[in-house]
Amino acid sequence: MSTLLTINVKNYQKQTQNFYFFQEPAIYTGGGPVYSNSLYSLSLGNHDDTGAILTFEVNLQYYAGIQQAHTLPQVGSASGYASASRAVDLTPRSSGSSPNNSTDATVTPLGLSRAKYEEDVQAGAFRINxxxxxxxxxxxxxxxxxxxxxxxxxxxxxxNPNSHTDCQPILKYYVQTGWYTPGNVMNFTQSSRSAAGCDFTGGYTVCDVELDSTGKWSVELG
Structure with missing residues (x-):
């Protein structure tokens, strides 16, 4: 059974708030600047008035992704359109196993091959050729x-053409007030500066987040 990472949000501000969720960018080897997309967005009323809790769930399974785009990424716009994904494993930090840590991209049709083992992928990462x-x-x-x-x-x-990209995901997610449609490019540096951070790298699977009446976040991992 798949492991889920869960973020539960309560809003104690008097007015209804919009919230969006996003992830710490992975560490990349190969390729140019790193861009971030919003993952989920929804409005949430005051908890005392409504009893409502906003729950965000993300599967711990790692996926490689490819997406076609007509233009360069622009903040506030969709990052692309047609896309494909493939479950992959990360290269372990200790030797002795052969994980399915690599996938080959195709564009006609758009897709990613079934993951396979590639020897020189760095620890903690997967590769897209x-x-x-x-x-x-x-x-x-x-x-x-x-x-x-x-x-x-x-x-x-x-x-990059005729190349490969190694991607080392980071299990840290953020909650911020405002609205970004899922799949739209956002400014990670600006958005994360005052956001609530949920760091699951220590093995936690649940993060309870509250926004109090003064606009201050509280975060509890469990």
Whole structure:
């Protein structure tokens, strides 16, 4: 059975608030600048008035993702359109196993091959091989996650042709007030500065987040 990471949000501000969720960008080797997408967004009323709790669930399974785009990434706009994903394993930090840590991209049709073992992928990462052109249409590759029943490209770089990208995901997620449609590019640095952070790297699976009446966050991991 898959492991779920869960974030439960309570809003104690008097007015209804919009919240969106996003992930710490992975560490990439290969490719250009790293971009982040919103993963989920929903409004939430005052907890005392409504009893409502906003729950965000993400599957701990790692996914490689590829997405076709007509333009370079722009904050506030969809990162792309047609996409594909593939479950992958991360290279362990100790030797002795052969994980399915690599996948090959294709563009006609768009897709990712069944994951296989590749020897020189760095520890904690998976690899996407990209024998594709670097001119429009563009191709985004990176870390995708299964969120609330769907798979979303969480963070990405633009693919270099005839190359590969190693991606080392980070299990840290954020909650922020405001609205970004899932799959739209956001400014990670700006959004994370005053957000509530849920760091699951220590083996935690549940994070309870509260926004109090003064706008201050409280976070409890369990």
């Amino acid at each position: 990209t024998p594709i052109a670097g001119s429009p249409p563009y191709y985004n590759v990176g870390s995708a996650v299964a969120v609330n029943g769907g798979i979303v490209l969480s963070n990405f770089v633009q693919a």
